[in-house]
Amino acid sequence: MKIGIIGYGSIGKTIIDNSGMLDIDVVAVYDKDYSKLSNFKISNFKICKTFDEFLDQDTDLIVEAASQDAIREYGVKILKMHKNLVIMSVGALMDEDLRDKLIKSAQENNSCIYIPSGAILGLDNLKIFQFVEGNIELTTIKNPKSLGLKDFNGRKTVFKGKASKAVKEFPYNINVAATLSLATGKDIDVEIIADSKVTENIHQIRANGVFGSIKIDINNVTFPKNPKTSYLAALSILGMIKSIKEPIKIG
Structure with a gap:
């Protein structure tokens, strides 16, 4: 290829x-x-x-x-x-x-x-929201520097609303919200929290519906020179490229 x-x-x-x-x-x-x-x-x-x-x-x-x-x-x-x-x-x-x-x-x-699934795990299962009613929410917690807040210390919510608005206000930080929305066919609810004690990119997904409930917590290590990017997001593209070439598709 x-x-x-x-x-x-x-x-x-x-x-x-x-x-x-x-x-x-x-x-x-x-x-x-x-x-x-x-x-x-x-x-x-x-x-x-x-x-x-x-x-x-x-x-x-x-x-x-x-x-x-x-x-x-x-x-x-x-x-x-x-x-x-x-x-x-x-x-x-x-x-x-x-x-x-x-x-x-x-x-x-x-x-x-x-x-690619990017910084998310379990994306293949979350696609079920295209076919059933339910609720899905994403909370993303990052170090303020990753969100462009260089002089902030402490913890505060910097955004709460729909994914379609979040990707405009934080275009380099919230691809997870966009991927979840596209996979589920819903403009999901998003909360973004800046926390100066956090060193990883944290994504907490909560979903429930007629199938039951799903709870996913992801703590992603960041690239040392680019804290906006999760290492898992970069690795996911390797998995996708490999899967494109393979005769058996899983998930």
Whole structure:
């Protein structure tokens, strides 16, 4: 499988570092901040200065690991080139108009859009909310620095409301809420708490319905140089890429 990566950050580096284990070929990498890539003297992949150059490369699967803006700017263009697309900045898909455009483009060009489970466990089971009535809530607890609150000490709720609003106010921190909403077909209730004593990214999912109840607590280790990103989110993309290639799909 020939892969292109948009965004050379924690997730992009994780894919490149594990490409041998996945038996994939990272063909090209693009980042709007070219300085992130300019230090490469020798590499096994094409370092692209422009998106058009990146899009022209012979790739089967493009991994977006940059931002919601990258999906808005490049998503449809990628799918029109008959390339499959993995979206990490899932919050962009809470924009219904954009989501519809991406789905239409994928259908017209025989392409697929993949959304990794990211920092969530049990996502396959939570899809049952598409078929039954019930309630699902997410509480996310992070260190204030991860939420852009550099000088805050203590604990406070910084957001309480629907996921569709949360992804706009915290576009780099709350992809979990967007993924849960898309998987369940519901604009779920979200609470975001800043806690200066917390060093991990904590996600607490509470769900109940005719099937019973579900309680999921996830304490994610963060990347040392990027506390906004959970290590589990980066690892989940490796699992997804591997599953795409496998003849048996589990979950």
